[in-house]
Every structure is written in structure tokens, then in C-alpha cells.
Amino acid sequence: MEQQDGNKVMAFDTLFSTNHIAMLKILLSCLDYQAQKSMAVYIKFLELQYTIHYYNQNPHPLCGCTGPDASRDLPSLCKELLPYCDEKEKKxxxxxxxxxxxxxxxxxxxxxxETMKDMIPGFADMSDLFSSGDPSSGSSPDIMSLLINMLTPEQQEIFQMFGGNHNDK
Incomplete structure (x- = not known):
């Protein structure tokens, strides 16, 4: 796990906790097993109670120091999630x-x-070479059909689930 990813988790945990809750967490290791179970549940209850109180007092959304849109790109988000996943989830x-x-x-x-078609005369005819249909028939499917057919059935299902109906123009 990268330091930055751990920092986000620690920042969240710190935000929704208090010094007294932290002290209880330290004392937890000094207790016997039965008392640890009860104390652990009590600590989680206190964190939940504090979180509810926090949001009642602060109706503003949480965002990191880098701004709300910085972690919105999917590759970065995936990279941050991977250390917390099991092998199946990682895949x-x-x-x-x-x-x-x-x-x-x-x-x-x-x-x-599209830019090339606009800039270079005759490029539209050349671009038919990239399609999976016969240019002379006048019905050449777009390259999207070709790309979709290259996906595994699971990936095709995910693509459709996220609005990948390429026939809607």
C-alpha cells in the first residue's frame, strides 16, 4: 500500500474519532479477551455516534487537500483500491x-x-479500411462493433451495464 493511500484512510479514521476514543483503543490491548470484545464494540459505537454528530454539525462534503476532482479519474481510483482487495476483486x-x-x-x-476526415480530402474513403464491413456495400459497421466483439463476454456485459449501447446515435 502506498503512503498516500494509507494517509487517506488514516485521515478518515482521525476525522471520525476523538482523543478519548484513541485512548480506549490503546487500552484495549490491556484487557482480557471477553472485555476486549465488549470494548471493541463500544469503541465502534462511539465512532458511529461521533460521525453522526459530526455530520449534523458540519453539512459540508469531505474532500482531500488536492481538490474534489483530483481522485475522480478511474485509473487512479482503481490503483488506490487494489491494496485493499482480495485476488478475485483485484482481477x-x-x-x-x-x-x-x-x-x-x-x-x-x-x-x-473525424479530424482527419475534415482535414484531408479523401480520408473518409481511406477510413473505410478500418471498419469491419465491405466499403463497396455502403454498410460498413463502425469500429466500435469490432472493438466490442474483441471483449470477453464479462467485459461486454459490464460495457452494456455502463451505457455502452453503441447503436444509439
Whole structure:
């Protein structure tokens, strides 16, 4: 786990705790097993109670020092989550991140293709070579169909779940 990721967790834990709760956590190790169980539940109760009180007194959203949009990009968010995942969850997050990166690459590629069509006369005819259909038939499916067919069934399902119906123009 990177230091920055740990800092976010520690900052959250610090925000929703008090010095007295921290002292109880320290004393927890001095208690016998039965008392530890009860004390641990009591500590969590105090943290919940403090959190509710905090939000009643501070109706403002939480955001890090880097601003609210800094951690919104998916690859960074995925990277921060990975240390807390088991192997199966890591694989799923990596697949999801890969899918979104592929979609972003497609968007950039589409923009480039449109720009090239506008700038270079006759480029529209050349771009038909990149499609999966027959240019002479006049019905050439877009490259999105080709890319979607390259995804695994699970990735296709995730793509559709996130509004990837490419037939809606």
C-alpha cells in the first residue's frame, strides 16, 4: 500500500474519532479477551455516534487537500483500491479499469478520425479500411462493433451495464 493511500484512510479514521476514543483503543490491548470484545464494540459505537454528530454539525462534503476532482479519474481510483482487495476483486477491478481505458482510447481514436476526415480530402474513403464491413456495400459497421466483439463476454456485459449501447446515435 502506498503512503498516500494509507494517509487517506488514516485521515478518515482521525476525522471520525476523538482523543478519548484513541485512548480506549490503546487500552484495549490491556484487557482480557471477553472485555476486549465488549470494548471493541463500544469503541465502534462511539465512532458511529461521533460521525453522526459530526455530520449534523458540519453539512459540508469531505474532500482531500488536492481538490474534489483530483481522485475522480478511474485509473487512479482503481490503483488506490487494489491494496485493499482480495485476488478475485483485484482481477475484476483491473478488468473494469482496462475496459474504461479501452473506451477512452476509442473516443480519442474517433476524434482523431473525424479530424482527419475534415482535414484531408479523401480520408473518409481511406477510413473505410478500418471498419469491419465491405466499403463497396455502403454498410460498413463502425469500429466500435469490432472493438466490442474483441471483449470477453464479462467485459461486454459490464460495457452494456455502463451505457455502452453503441447503436444509439
Amino acid at each position: 475484476q477491478i483491473e478488468q473494469l479499469c482496462s475496459l474504461f481505458q479501452s473506451m477512452e482510447m476509442y473516443r480519442e481514436f474517433s476524434k482523431t478520425m
